[in-house]
Amino acid sequence: MKTLFTHEQLTITIQRLAHQLVEQIEAFEDVVIIGIQPRGIHLSDRVVKAIQAIVPCQKIQYGQLDTTFYRDDVHQNNSIHIPSATSIDYNLEGKQIILIDDVLHTGRTIRAAMDALIDFGRPKHVSLMVLIDRRFSRELPIQPDFVGQSVDTMYSQKVKVQWDEHNQDHKVLLLD
């Protein structure tokens, strides 16, 4: 087990991601930020909070999306995936969507997330923000638009973001 990023590094990265979004988006009116359940929402919660601190007068539309029912491996593992809650109270028709997840690996979760999104309406544009991009491990033509950190890993390794609920000790671990 190896620590790839420490709490201090991650805090700066999250701030940077929030600033990048604010830099690119003038008005958040037609933007919906969507965290991917279950692990992506730890990041999206914090990014949304950071954006709110940068642009306090703008109203941020924020939802959570579960992709379980859209996965392409429903019947490939030994057990079936138990879903988490989806909460999207906005019509996504014509909106600009920022999808947020913690680790981008094969790209299959994002594929499922895009399918799930379309069932809520036809967005104008979808972009992807991830905290950790595991380069060279993609199985689908999917690339992130906003990247916290890029790492090079072997397929057999696991990258795990450990979130501390008291915001004192987040870290990114590489597990063999």
Place this chain on the structure above:
Amino acid sequence: MSLSVKHLLGIKDLAKEDIQTIFSTADNFKQVLQRPIKKVPSLRDTTVANIFFENSTRTRISFELAEKRLSADSVNFSAAGSSVSKGETLIDTVNNILSMKVDMVVMRHSASGAPHFLSQHIDASIINAGDGTNEHPTQALLDAFSMREKLGDLKGKKIAIIGDILHSRVALSNIYCLQKLGAEVLVAGPPTLIPKHIEALGVAYTYDVKKALAWCEVANVLRIQLERQNKPLFSSLREYALYYGINKDMLDSIQRDILIMHPGPINRGVELSSDAADSKQSIILNQVENGVAIRMAAIYLLSGKAIIE
């Protein structure tokens, strides 16, 4: 994670955790059913056969809709008009359907234990949609799910099951399910329709419907099943309605609001008067709505096991 069982034959075989997994999955499906596109692509690779040897409206439509909402393919079979009338056996009938590459069977049968028997002879997962006077697990799950939606955790809640307990598979499944969730159960009805030794199941009983109503927070009223009564068990429907039927006046005489449930079909004016069935306290149509989400959860959770094993 998945259920501890391969088939859903009865609530008796389920662990409390299984019931809770089904509920939390059904919460998600209920949310899906409120979207503009009420459908997910999860089970595109699954085919389900709905095999009904007995009549049904709600259960059958509910299962069929649940399958469609999961993107599974479904085929329907009813005994009337099939080769069953030519003398084909249950196993032959089902094996013939399964050889057309069906992954899961939803079955209703008038003989208690028919799905259990079938489960020993076929590989596909079976969901019991009611077997004789034994169990009707998805009905009990949707009943408990509907109660949970209104009352929260069912631990310590007081639930009365009123009516024809003797012939009711809904009653038995409800008793198992509610007890596993920690609720207190009381059954009420005429002495001839309450099975002997029912207290062995850990439930209390009374012959006084008013007492039961005064005690409970939820009254699950069951249908008088005339089709299963081959000897007279009470003098007339009119007498039953007078002594054991529930009407709005009785509900109003209790100081607090209790929930009224009924698995359907209702014999209006017999076990439940129209003004009680259509009152604000009645959550009968919520039950039907929740039925689709519960059945989606059951099919989804069992589909994994069926294909792997």
